[in-house]
Amino acid sequence: MPEGVGAAAAGSYPALAKNPRLMPKAYPIARVLNGSRGMPAFKSELSDEQIAAVVAYVRTHFGNHYSDKISLEDVKALRQ
Amino acid sequence: MTTRMNPLEAPGMKRRDLLQMIGLIAGGSALYNAMSTLGFAADSQYAGPLTLSGAPAGTKVVVLGAGWAGLIAALELRTAGYNVQVLDYNDRIGGRAWTLRGGDVYTELGGETQRCDFDPGLYLNPGPWRIPYHHRGVLAYAKRFNVTLEPFIMVNYNAYVHSSRHFGGKPKRFREIQADFHGHVSELLAKATHKEQLDAAVSREDQEKLLAALRSWGALDENYAYKANFDSAERRGYEVNKGGGLMPPPLPSTPIGLSDLLNSNLWMALNSGQIHQWQSTIFQPVGGMDMTPKAIGRELEKLITLNAQVKQIKQDEKGVTVSYVDSRTGKDPRQVRADWCVCTIPLSILSQLDINVGAPMSAGINAISYESAVKTGLQMKRRFWEEDEAIYGGITFTDLPIGQIAYPNTSYNKPGKGVLLGTFAFGDAALSLTGMSPRQRVQKALDYGAQIHPQYATEFENGISVGWHRVPGAMGCAAAWDSQLEAVHYDNLAQIDGRIVLAGDHISRGLSGWQEGAVLSSLDAITRLHKRIVNS
Numbered sequence: 001m002p003e004g005v006g007a008a009a010a011g012s013y014p015a016l017a018k019n020p021r022l023m024p025k026a027y028p029i030a031r032v033l034n035g036s037r038g039m040p041a042f043k044s045e046l047s048d049e050q051i052a053a054v055v056a057y058v059r060t061h062f063g064n065h066y067s068d069k070i071s072l073e074d075v076k077a078l079r080q
Numbered sequence: 081m082t083t084r085m086n087p088l089e090a091p092g093m094k095r096r097d098l099l100q101m102i103g104l105i106a107g108g109s110a111l112y113n114a115m116s117t118l119g120f121a122a123d124s125q126y127a128g129p130l131t132l133s134g135a136p137a138g139t140k141v142v143v144l145g146a147g148w149a150g151l152i153a154a155l156e157l158r159t160a161g162y163n164v165q166v167l168d169y170n171d172r173i174g175g176r177a178w179t180l181r182g183g184d185v186y187t188e189l190g191g192e193t194q195r196c197d198f199d200p201g202l203y204l205n206p207g208p209w210r211i212p213y214h215h216r217g218v219l220a221y222a223k224r225f226n227v228t229l230e231p232f233i234m235v236n237y238n239a240y241v242h243s244s245r246h247f248g249g250k251p252k253r254f255r256e257i258q259a260d261f262h263g264h265v266s267e268l269l270a271k272a273t274h275k276e277q278l279d280a281a282v283s284r285e286d287q288e289k290l291l292a293a294l295r296s297w298g299a300l301d302e303n304y305a306y307k308a309n310f311d312s313a314e315r316r317g318y319e320v321n322k323g324g325g326l327m328p329p330p331l332p333s334t335p336i337g338l339s340d341l342l343n344s345n346l347w348m349a350l351n352s353g354q355i356h357q358w359q360s361t362i363f364q365p366v367g368g369m370d371m372t373p374k375a376i377g378r379e380l381e382k383l384i385t386l387n388a389q390v391k392q393i394k395q396d397e398k399g400v401t402v403s404y405v406d407s408r409t410g411k412d413p414r415q416v417r418a419d420w421c422v423c424t425i426p427l428s429i430l431s432q433l434d435i436n437v438g439a440p441m442s443a444g445i446n447a448i449s450y451e452s453a454v455k456t457g458l459q460m461k462r463r464f465w466e467e468d469e470a471i472y473g474g475i476t477f478t479d480l481p482i483g484q485i486a487y488p489n490t491s492y493n494k495p496g497k498g499v500l501l502g503t504f505a506f507g508d509a510a511l512s513l514t515g516m517s518p519r520q521r522v523q524k525a526l527d528y529g530a531q532i533h534p535q536y537a538t539e540f541e542n543g544i545s546v547g548w549h550r551v552p553g554a555m556g557c558a559a560a561w562d563s564q565l566e567a568v569h570y571d572n573l574a575q576i577d578g579r580i581v582l583a584g585d586h587i588s589r590g591l592s593g594w595q596e597g598a599v600l601s602s603l604d605a606i607t608r609l610h611k612r613i614v615n616s
Contacts, residue, residue: 007190038428
């Protein structure tokens, strides 16, 4: 959604913007890797580098300020 | 020569009589098995019209969703004598079997509203758009509700296959690629046969037959070579086609070399029409894919509540309570109390609702992600693909992110406007397009499509685009099953859980995203539910 605000209808997409659940980095890494409910998994589409980059981006944009580094090891550890 | 009798056929008994007898004695599944043995039904697990009866008086079933699965459940359970009520999130009937026409207004997740500006008679099917001949359940309901079908052109020999990176980005005709691929492969195999390289695998006698077959299949000349001549031209087309009078004589076209052909990857587009689910004959309803659901919906009108957003599905020992609000306002909370519930809500949404089912079903509901898909319809001032390029219906395949361009399979050779399917994207390309605004998605369809049809620049009038992860009542295109997920969760999702049974294309094996999956899943679910009810 524009500006990461999320959207709601019959179900909803949570907002990326100002979302405290992004604080522990394992949470967004696991979501992007393995998907969740209707959200597809990206573990076969994206490399560890790409996933680290996506997660680092959302954690430092849309009003999020979690600037601790996402390492490749962080991603590797959560790959199922 | 005497006709060899079917061993199952008693003297004086026709096959149909035999089948009726088996059906009467042993019931539907035996009839189906017998039909399969006789080669009638092997292509479909649709076992004929459902004949449920004897619902206990006053038993109420609430059906969630008015797409194919919900409509079929409501229709057949009502016939069986149940008191049925249907709730649906949308302001229309049909679910993903949906057609956009001029005047329709569509607001997607994210809040952007598009108005469809197509001329009268023109439409886009954002969801399912074809019905294979072996989808006997969908075909049976279309027939029962008097919906007219017409052929969907899956393979058009004159449509394009296109690689942006080969042949200077110029599209090739399907017939050229197919003829050349068959021709080169045949020539190679014939060479190997002549060099006795196949002796270990094919007997000498069979080699003679193989060579004859290769010559015929690949349009090879008398020396088993595939080259520019009238035989290959009859497959791939002519440089100068046949004429009359003093018109120039015909001239064969020149095949593409094997290496160029292989490297272009265009051969990847050859198989789609050979795959069971896309084989000819394949149909579309005249006027749009929502015709059958709408017809069923008209019969059930009084039972259906639209604009109903389910919030909670709570079962207890005696029944099920469904809580819902008005989906337009989020207000006006209401409840339905029923004895049983058939829930056809897609798992993408059901996984976010408050539903008390057992742990195995709950795990299944939460485990399945949804495929991504984007369709974009483009209205053009004239049918230039027909007038300029002799493409009547069918599909052009491209390696560009738009995936496909599909031409209307109706009103051929008529003057006037037409609507192209300008994008049919899946996977990563679809996710990326879904992230854009509708206006951007239409612009992408135009920019990419103009690489194949430069006429876009002058002929485009208006467009509308649907990214399935943004569709409010679906939040995805179809359940993304794989064999691992199926092994763990499928049976758990299909079982009746207390007083709730799930149905929909997401509870089908290999028919996810197909209307037939919804029909067969629904028929199977309500048959089991009915049995459970009358036996309890």
